[in-house]
Amino acid sequence: MTSSGRTKFNVLFSVIVLGLLGSFIIFFRFNSIPKTLTFDEIEFAKLALSLDKGGYVPYSPLATGHATLYFYVLLFSMKMFGISSFALRLPSAVFGVLSILIFYFVLLKSVGKMVWWLPFVGTFLFATTRWYFNFARFGFEGTFVLLLELISLLFFLHYLDHREKKWLIPSGLFAGLAYNSYQPGRLFFVLILITLFLFILERSKNRLDFSFFTKQSAQTFLVFLIPFIVIITPLSVYLSQHRDVRIYQQLYPVNNEMSVGEKFQFFSRNVISTTLMFSVRGDVNGRHNYPNKAALNPLISALFIMGILLSLYNLKNRMNQLYILYFSIAVFPTLFTYPWENPNMLRTFTCLPAIMYFSVYAIGWTYHLLETKYHFRYRTLIVGIFLIVCISAMYDVRTYFVFQADVFREAFEAKMPLIYYIEH
Numbered sequence: 001m002t003s004s005g006r007t008k009f010n011v012l013f014s015v016i017v018l019g020l021l022g023s024f025i026i027f028f029r030f031n032s033i034p035k036t037l038t039f040d041e042i043e044f045a046k047l048a049l050s051l052d053k054g055g056y057v058p059y060s061p062l063a064t065g066h067a068t069l070y071f072y073v074l075l076f077s078m079k080m081f082g083i084s085s086f087a088l089r090l091p092s093a094v095f096g097v098l099s100i101l102i103f104y105f106v107l108l109k110s111v112g113k114m115v116w117w118l119p120f121v122g123t124f125l126f127a128t129t130r131w132y133f134n135f136a137r138f139g140f141e142g143t144f145v146l147l148l149e150l151i152s153l154l155f156f157l158h159y160l161d162h163r164e165k166k167w168l169i170p171s172g173l174f175a176g177l178a179y180n181s182y183q184p185g186r187l188f189f190v191l192i193l194i195t196l197f198l199f200i201l202e203r204s205k206n207r208l209d210f211s212f213f214t215k216q217s218a219q220t221f222l223v224f225l226i227p228f229i230v231i232i233t234p235l236s237v238y239l240s241q242h243r244d245v246r247i248y249q250q251l252y253p254v255n256n257e258m259s260v261g262e263k264f265q266f267f268s269r270n271v272i273s274t275t276l277m278f279s280v281r282g283d284v285n286g287r288h289n290y291p292n293k294a295a296l297n298p299l300i301s302a303l304f305i306m307g308i309l310l311s312l313y314n315l316k317n318r319m320n321q322l323y324i325l326y327f328s329i330a331v332f333p334t335l336f337t338y339p340w341e342n343p344n345m346l347r348t349f350t351c352l353p354a355i356m357y358f359s360v361y362a363i364g365w366t367y368h369l370l371e372t373k374y375h376f377r378y379r380t381l382i383v384g385i386f387l388i389v390c391i392s393a394m395y396d397v398r399t400y401f402v403f404q405a406d407v408f409r410e411a412f413e414a415k416m417p418l419i420y421y422i423e424h
Contacts, residue, residue, distance in 0.1 A: 007116075011108070014120045022100035022127040025397065026093050026136045030086075031403065034138060034408035037085055041139040042414055042421045044090050048074035049422065058180065058235040067235055069180040070141040083419045088139040095143040096136025100127045102150040103353060109157035110319050110357060112362040117382075121389055122360035128393035130400045131295050132352055134288070138412075142349040145185040148178035149350060152325075156192050160199060160318070165223045168196075172224040176231025183246065184350050187329050189228055195322050197219065202318070221407055246329060250337045268407030269339040274331060277343030278304065278355075286411030288345040290404040295345050297399075299392045300359055307358030310365055319357070327354035363388075380415055 043063035048071040050062060060068050073091045081087035103126055107119035126132060135142040152174035159167035175192055180184035200217050248254055252266050273281075279301040283289035296304060308327075311320035330351035334344050363385060370376040414421060 003168035010116060010120075014104060014123070014341060018100055018104055018123050018127060019097065021124070022133075025127060025133050026096050029401075030089070030093065030137065032246060033405045034412040035285075036408075036412040037088075037414040037418060037421075038138070038412045039414050041085075041088055042078070042418065044071065044074060045083070045418055045422060047071050048078065049083075051077075054078050056234075059238045059244075061242075061245055064188050064249060067180045067182075069177065070144050070182070074139070075145070083422055085139075085418050088418060091138065092139055092141070092143050095147045096133065099136075099143055099147045099150055102147065102154060103356070106150055106154050106157065106353065107357070109154065109161065110323070111360055111364060114361075118360045118364050121363060121385060122356045123377065124389050125300060125359060125392060126352065126356045128389075128396055129296070129300065129356075130396035130404070131289075131349075131353070131394070133402070134400060135346065135349060138287070140346065141182045145178055145181040146350055146352070148174050149182060149185060149188045150353065152178060152188065152192065153353075154193070155189055160424075165220055168220065168224040169227050172226065173231060175224075176228040179228075179232045180235050184330065184333050184347060187333065189348075191322070191326050191329050193221070194325060195318075196224065198321060199318070230286070235263060250341065252338050253336050266339050267335060270335045270337070270342050273339065273343045274334060275349065277345070277348070281343070283343050283345040285344075285346075286404075286407040290399060290407055291342045293399070295343075296355070297392055297395045299388060299395070300355070303359035303362045304355050307360070307362035307365075310361060311358060320361070323354045323357040327351050327358075330354065 040063070044066075047060050047062040047066060047068075050060065050343055051057065051071060054073055057068055058068055060071070070091075074088060077091050078084075078087045081090065100123060103124040104119055107122045111118045152171045154165045154173035155174065157170065159165070171192060172189075175189040178188045193310065200220065252258060252263055255263075258266075277283065277295050277296075279294050279296060282291075282293050284291045284296045289295065294301065305372060308324070311317070311324055314320055315324075315359055331348055334347040337344070337347065367385070370381060371378065
């Protein structure tokens with residue numbers, strides 16, 4: 001088999017295995033864990049059904065206010081499968097499986113040149129992380145916005161590899177769709193713009209002034225921005241004329257009755273609680289987490305910390321810059337919500353791709369160190385890494401299906417079928 005044929009086989013094998021793995025974890029006992037609904041899901045269903053009464057609207061004040069893109073998907077699902085918890089939760093699960101597959105290709109572009117099997121390992125960790133598959137199993141829009149971001153990022157990485165501007169068109173389109181989804185997605189386009197700026201700057205011979213910003217550079221930005229702006233215009237026009245209810249309810253910087261000192265105190269508390277969330281004390285919400293348990297298991301937590309330190313040390317690496325920025329943008333919004341709502345694993349859900357990148361970056365660095373400096377055998381290292389990812393998967397799967405499943409009995413408080421709440 002030629003090198004090209006072997007590469008295609010590896011990719012195909014990885015996609016099949018990861019797709020089956022993700023589907024099994026997300027759909028295993030899908031109708032029984034969690035068995036009942038949360039009132040948030042019921043409000044989401046009512047919002048989606050309300051969209052069937054007229055033409056397209058970009059935003060609805062129902063359910064404390066949401067952009068409607070995801071809810072049109074829910075409406076379609078309920079029209080296809082009936083008004084049920086299965087129909088309400090199916091889109092999130094499907095997007096969860098698709099996100100796993102897209103993330104594999106994102107990692108293939110990001111770390112595939114380090115070691116060929118790293119993208120598989122990183123995606124395996126991603127798919128089996130409780131933080132991830134938990135939100136794919138009920139009707140919230142976390143996996144939807146993440147899928148849109150990952151598709152946009154994949155097209156952008158393709159542009160960075162081939163320097164063909166046409167790939168920025170779908171990247172801008174999907175970044176615009178992410179803007180029309182869950183609130184954290186509204187900042188994702190900043191990642192593309194800053195990384196694009198740094199990429200153009202890196203290619204410039206003169207970095208001491210802005211002479212690098214030529215007509216061609218401006219056209220590159222416009223290729224991304226034009227489809228992005230077209231997609232976000234309806235929602236942006238609406239929000240320019242009406243308040244975003246959730247923004248004013250949740251963000252303390254817009255509270256004019258608070259002093260600057262109080263706001264700074266809130267920010268400091270959020271930084272501490274969010275930092276501790278990853279490895280020490282997690283979300284207390286039983287729908288998001290096994291209350292107070294760290295968001296990451298000990299193995300991934302150690303790899304994440306090691307990886308982000310290595311990335312900061314090697315900050316000249318373009319991918320390290322991109323994922324540090326991605327992580328920062330994903331965490332940024334929750335730092336400005338009221339501290340009693342933090343730590344919050346839903347609002348920081350989109351930092352998972354960066355966490356997995358840092359984790360596999362640490363694995364790749366360790367692998368090269370042990371192989372080149374200490375001359376560990378290839379097979380020994382592969383077996384060790386295989387054991388690490390399997391232990392990580394078993395830890396999170398056991399935590400979810402054995403312990404967190406018990407918490408769901410109280411956290412998902414609506415005990416009647418969905419149709420009952422719709423009709424009453």
